[in-house]
Amino acid sequence: MVCSGPGCSWEFIRSFSGETFVGSLVYLGSGVCLAGTVGHGQIWRSVDYGLTWTKVFEYVGTSWINAFATNGAGICIAGTATGGLLFRSVDLGLNWTVLTRLGSQEDIDSVCYVDGTIWLAGTYPSARVYRSTNEGVSWSLVKTFTGDDHVRSLVHQGSGICLAGTDSRGYVYKSYDRGTTWSFFKSCSTGTRVSALIAGLSGLTLAGVRATGTVWRNRYFGAEWVQQKQFTGEIDTRCFAWLGGSIFLAGTEEHGQIWKSSDGGATWVNTDFLGGGLGIKCLAYAGADICLAGTWPGAAIYRSSPLPPAPVAEFSAVPFFGFEPLEVQFTDESTNTPTSWVWGFGDGLFSADQNPLHTYAGFGVYTVSLKATNAGGENTKIKVGYITVLHTPDPIPEFSPIWSIQIGPL
Helix, strand or coil, X not given: CCCCCCCCCCEEEEECCCCCEEEEEEEEECCEEEEEEECCCEEEEECCCCCCCEEEEECCCCCEEEEEEXXXXXXXXXXXXXXXXXXXXXXXXXXCEEEEECCCXXXXXXXXXXXXXXXXXXXXXXXXXXXXXXXXXXXXXXEECCCCCXXXXXXXXXXXXXXXXXXXXXXXXXXXXXXXXXXXXXXXXXCCEXXXXXXXXXXXEEEEEECCCEEEEECCCCCCEEEEEECCCCCEEEEEEEEECCEEXXXXXXXXXXEEECCCCCCCEXXXXXXXXXXXXXXXXXXXXXXXXXXXXXXXXXXXXXXXXXXXXXXXXXXXEEECCEEEEEEECCECCCCEEEEECCCCCEECXXXXXXXXXXXXXXXXXXXXXXXXXXXXXXXEEEXXXXXXXXXXXXXXXXXXXXXXXX
């Protein structure tokens, strides 16, 4: 099966020098994306859908920005994996303030926006869930999952239903009241970790599991979880992104692979191989068919964007008629922004310039072709008998008449 559409082709954008990996990504809207790094606890911001990045925040005393969540209306909360700190921005990630410390010995492994003013945060090593009802200003402990050591992932399924995935036993817990109370829901295999949870439409939820490199699926808010995919050779299905409808991406830990499902997680196709030994730590969908991936090691950002439409080749020439040797200026008039060109001048010569200047040395009628190419494809325009070169006539020899003048009688 061949991958097609958004998320199928990826390009390297940049790495964050001095950082270990990109721990979290989030899209806030209006082209604004955030990346949280591990190493010096930095937050980087892009306003052009992930093409260029500017550092906007670094908090001395923490080295991990481990989790992001947004309410979709400009508010974003970030959690750190050292010192249990939570930060908040109310201006699309431009400025940040410290909200609170959930515990000096706690790491914030996950943050989730529920609805209204309600937010959740999951911690390590105590496997606790904290809840805020006032946009993150204050937090209260609502649950400790005894026997687990991480709340690695949190997600709001919809209608006030939330899920929490834990480390150690690979359990999923469920709350029906916006994270206030919790009960055991599902085990995804003993001794594993639920690394990622993501919700789509109508209660469809996917879980990514470490140790087995698998994807599990829950449909229609139901109790049944079914293992849908095991990524051969991978140790962790580390992250997901939902692209809308039934389209999901999954990133794996061991071999830098990104997978895509177009049927709600039932089947998967490999989209790209970013490199052996790479881990895909986080994924984000930025709208407009643009996707972002953060990696370990090297703290790199990769980006997938729609392929442009293939060029429609067209060109003109001045002059297209004259005597040999004829110098002709060719001009590319192709649409859809080609990135490479191959000209054939009909005399056995070629050029890769966009607008070449070519000299026809001999007379004749020449057919000219232009192949224009970009990432979306290629197109060729052929103009038969387009250039006419006339033979330059031989010069008329100079004539010097010999005059004989006789004066007088013969």
